[in-house]
Amino acid sequence: MALEWDAASYEALADPMTRWGEEFLGGIALRGDEVVVDAGCGTGRVTELLLGRLPEGRVVAVDASREMVEAAGRRFAGEGRVRVLRQDLLELDIGEEADVIFSTATFHWIPDHARLFRALARNLKPGGTLAAQCGGAGNISRVGRALRGVMEEEPFRGYFEGWEDTKHYPAPEEERALLQESGFVEVEARLLEKPTPFAGEEALARYLEAVILRAHLMRLPRGMRRPFAQAVAGRMAKEEGLEIDYVRLNMLARKKEADDE
Template sequence: MPLICESLAAVPAGNSHGGSIITHAWNPKDYGQHSAAQQAWAHELIAKLALAGDERVLDLGCGEGKVTAEIAACLPSGSALGLDLSCDMIAFARERFPSEQYPNLRFIEGDMLDLPFDEEFDVVFSNAALHWVPDHGRVFSGIAHALRPGGRILLQMGGRGNAAPIMAIANEMLADDPWRKLFAGLAPSYAFYGPEEERELLEAAGLTPLRAELIGKDMAFDLPDGLAGWVRTIWHLYLKPLPEDLRPAFIEEVVSRYVERFPSADGRIHVPMVRLEVEAVRDPEP
């Protein structure tokens, strides 16, 4: 499989979850500094795996590698493989977790829409990645081929309604100049699925859904700078269309409008998040 590292294109408004993977020029260090919530959610998700210690695990959208390394630490007789489309993320992960020190941990560049594996894994895991991929059906088909019979998947991603209040503010801004001209009136769209859609796609891929549910989470920041760092690091679909010199102004306006509109009693800034958590299996062979 060719390893792909491309510039992204935003998904148009009204996207029906079709199309190719959304990839971006990620900054691994910046992401690491502004992804504490994602790390905490990943830690909770890993606990739900209840690993025996001898499994072979595939982590899709592994990013800078710290979650995959946490999984590998639970596998004294197994191994973990992290896959990500970002060249920068994979380079950072390999440097931070060298194979000499982590012999059961590897990282490869690759596209989760074109998984090259054939019955190689006991578990497929993913945290905070699949909302970048409009075509979940194609991902699930690749997972079904990657799993051994009886293998299982546990995935968590942004789900329907994720970060809705702050994204509504950003979308309001797109009706005003100078943003209106730059976005041509189209609001970016992430692949935030609901449970019903995921179940249908899992079944179509030959997987048996065990659970698909939306889970509310709270993302909290002590200062507006923290919220701004999260927007700067994560909001590629909103920032990519903007000239680089206008991005700080866009971020500042999003943050200031949100803080003004949603004050909190404890003085912190809270963003309501919705995660879609999915658990399924590949049925054992008869």
């Protein structure tokens, strides 16, 4: 199972992800009556926008995190058009074939994309669409540099010895090849730069803690998590500036049908 999240902090601080999710969704053609999976739905902020595009359709909102699934469950309580499931996307089984699988800000948390794309394809109708946005090549390299520096410092270094962050920000050609091998055709993949400024060091630290550093913070005792995020924000402010250099990778593909070659 994937790692745990602090759903309340994510809900409060996920404005950049919601904004990109909304933009990305705006570029996807939907009739309005489809069954759409939101793969890695988080607390459901983007899922809600997706539901707004489906007046006669349904959403299956899937996430592996207990806190996120509980938050999404509360958000959609009494909404018969949304089913919320706690599942690992690598073993996805929604019990029906979806018309579309949609996903934002999730795939870079999952190292094995060959296995991920095969699992997604199994839950799509032939001819169904995969539309996903995640971190792509070059994503948050400024944070990465500051982070590596802080991980080498006391009192944190002992907690990271022999550990490697498994987050992966793929290049478009890498994903194109994997999608084609996993049964998709008409594959498109391209990078978009989304530089995101923060008002000050403290705002950056809170954001890093809630969103970017989840895997790192799980290595640390609770009392060291905030100081770690503050140390990364402090190093960024000093050496890199208060802007996160986000790079998104947009992917669009169609699941092969019998008459596709």
